């Protein structure tokens with residue numbers, strides 16, 4: 264937490280850090296959780312996917328906002344991510360999607376973490392442990408993604424191995440969709456049918472446990488079989504789950520900085536490394552104290568747009584490690600110290616992660632994940648706020 268909570272007010276804390284930070288709106292997150300939970304059919308529960316530090320938003324802070332009446336569990340990718348949550352006192356069930364290393368199995372078990380078993384090798388690794396220790400596992404099935412999970416042909420042996428592990432409790436059987444963000448793609452229905460058939464083989468062998476399939480996209484489309492839980496990530500953060508979506512969920516992150524330097528340049532003057540931008544008129548160029556080391560992608564050079572005084576202004580020249588230059592010629596009263604928004608809203612304008620993603624050929628997920636640890640996070644809860652900076656521990 265912040266340097267010295269006891270002696271500094273929030274404003275003083277803010278004044279003592281760099282002016283580039285990401286605001287995380289905890290109430291917006293809670294409203295998204297409520298909105299998603301409200302669309303689930305009766306008997307279906309929400310598993311919050313908080314991997315990769317909650318897609319850059321801060322896993323501990325958001326996990327604390329996952330009320331058990333709304334959220335039945337948390338999923339992360341790595342054991343380290345699960346342990347961070349346990350150390351912070353998070354008591355909800357935590358599933359590690361995996362894969363895990365052999366030496367991590369005992370650690371997961373000691374911390375009451377559910378181990379995602381991604382295939383026969385992973386099951387063999389835990390089988391020794393599950394013979395004489397209590398173990399919570401979840402079985403991942405490959406219904407068509409071709410990545411992790413048991414294939415059809417591997418199910419009979421999996422059932423045999425489970426029988427040798429009396430102290431292993433199978434908490435769930437799950438799968439993951441490859442193409443759910445595209446409602447026209449019939450492959451999701453193929454995967455659902457495959458999963459149903461594969462699950463039935465376990466059920467017929469007496470392994471009748473809870474199931475989950477849907478990610479954000481499938482959840483928003485209502486592709487949820489009766490009784491199934493859902494694993495939702497991007498939608499919790501207000502990201503668009505569907506390719507052509509209009510989900511009305513609220514962006515949770517707002518990434519802002521301030522103008523650090525403002526100068527007039529004559530026509531014909533290059534800006535930044537490589538001189539990739541040359542002024543075509545007398546121009547006012549502002550420098551922002553943020554760069555690709557903060558996660559502002561270098562591919563946004565001469566492409567990105569940021570918000571200044573409620574207007575969109577262009578990034579000009581190369582994005583460098585610590586600095587970005589913008590052309591503010593059209594914003595007459597722009598001044599040093601003005602707030603500039605890289606992601607999120609200012610006035611009536613909004614830059615969504617999807618907009619940045621489409622400029623650089625990626626997806627909103629990567630835009631969020633790339634906001635680096637160098638950027639302090641400010642957690643807003645109504646009119647209260649706390650700062651988390653990687654430099655202040």
Ligand SMILES: *Cc1c(COP(=O)(O)O)cnc(C)c1O
Nearest residue numbers: 312439478479480494495496497
């Ligand atoms: C990341 C992940 C999710 C969440 O996906 P979103 O599209 O962010 O909702 C769900 N399940 C698995 C297995 C994942 O890896």
